[in-house]
Amino acid sequence: MADETGTQTAQTIRLLKIITVAMVASLVLYLVGVIVVIENYGPLVPGINEYHTIVLTLMMTFAFIFLLVGKKILADGINKAKNSLKSDSDKLNIFRKSFVLYLLVTETPAWITLTLYLLTGSFPFLALAAVLLGLILSSWPRGKKISGQLELNWEEQAEFTKK
Numbered sequence: 001m002a003d004e005t006g007t008q009t010a011q012t013i014r015l016l017k018i019i020t021v022a023m024v025a026s027l028v029l030y031l032v033g034v035i036v037v038i039e040n041y042g043p044l045v046p047g048i049n050e051y052h053t054i055v056l057t058l059m060m061t062f063a064f065i066f067l068l069v070g071k072k073i074l075a076d077g078i079n080k081a082k083n084s085l086k087s088d089s090d091k092l093n094i095f096r097k098s099f100v101l102y103l104l105v106t107e108t109p110a111w112i113t114l115t116l117y118l119l120t121g122s123f124p125f126l127a128l129a130a131v132l133l134g135l136i137l138s139s140w141p142r143g144k145k146i147s148g149q150l151e152l153n154w155e156e157q158a159e160f161t162k163k
Contacts, residue, residue: 009092019103020141024137027136031114031133042121043121046120048116055120059116070101073102074099074139077099077102080098081095106135106139110132114129
């Protein structure tokens with residue numbers, strides 16, 4: 001039974017890593033595509049640049065709000081899993097759901113920022129997208145990190161850190 005739980009744990013952590021890689025890779029591919037289009041054709045709607053400061057301020061505010069919402073979703077999921085009386089695999093499934101929602105919510109402003117960069121060609125939008133991508137990468141799922149967040153006992157942590 002313990003070996004089966006260990007296999008489920010390993011599969012769930014591997015799944016979280018695959019999801020993270022897929023979401024980051026899609027964002028990086030879009031980033032590269034946008035840069036290629038900007039370099040070859042220029043901005044698609046350069047007239048927006050006269051409102052550059054307003055649009056950038058709104059986008060930064062939007063990104064900040066989405067990051068706060070994403071952190072809240074993840075923290076609520078961690079607390080729900082941590083305080084759950086369910087098995088470790090169920091706790092990990094609760095964490096997985098909140099982590100995927102966190103990735104979705106934090107990746108959304110990066111996509112919108114890259115689209116604004118495509119429209120305007122303004123470098124601060126590209127820089128903001130890179131910062132958002134870095135924040136997404138900083139949440140990389142690791143067994144030791146997840147076990148610490150879920151406050152598992154030493155036996156459960158040993159199972160997680162093997163992954």
